[in-house]
Amino acid sequence: MTAEPRFEALKQTDKTWTIIDRRTGQPAERSGLILVGLEKRAVLGLIQILEQIEDAPKRIH
Numbered sequence: 001m002t003a004e005p006r007f008e009a010l011k012q013t014d015k016t017w018t019i020i021d022r023r024t025g026q027p028a029e030r031s032g033l034i035l036v037g038l039e040k041r042a043v044l045g046l047i048q049i050l051e052q053i054e055d056a057p058k059r060i061h
Contacts, residue, residue: 007050009043017043019050058059 007028010018019028019035022040028050035046 006054007047019046
């Protein structure tokens with residue numbers, strides 16, 4: 001069974017892209033960066049990275 005992706009891309013009226021966190025319905029945020037105003041070529045790669053981070057085993061350090 002494949003899990004539903006957590007992140008999706010949304011094209012804005014100014015032709016930039018926002019990565020949305022589907023759990024919150026808000027723009028995704030990572031390390032203090034809000035992922036809005038992005039170029040199309042960056043969005044797919046960033047979504048793949050975010051999904052990999054999300055799927056990675058969690059460990060306490």
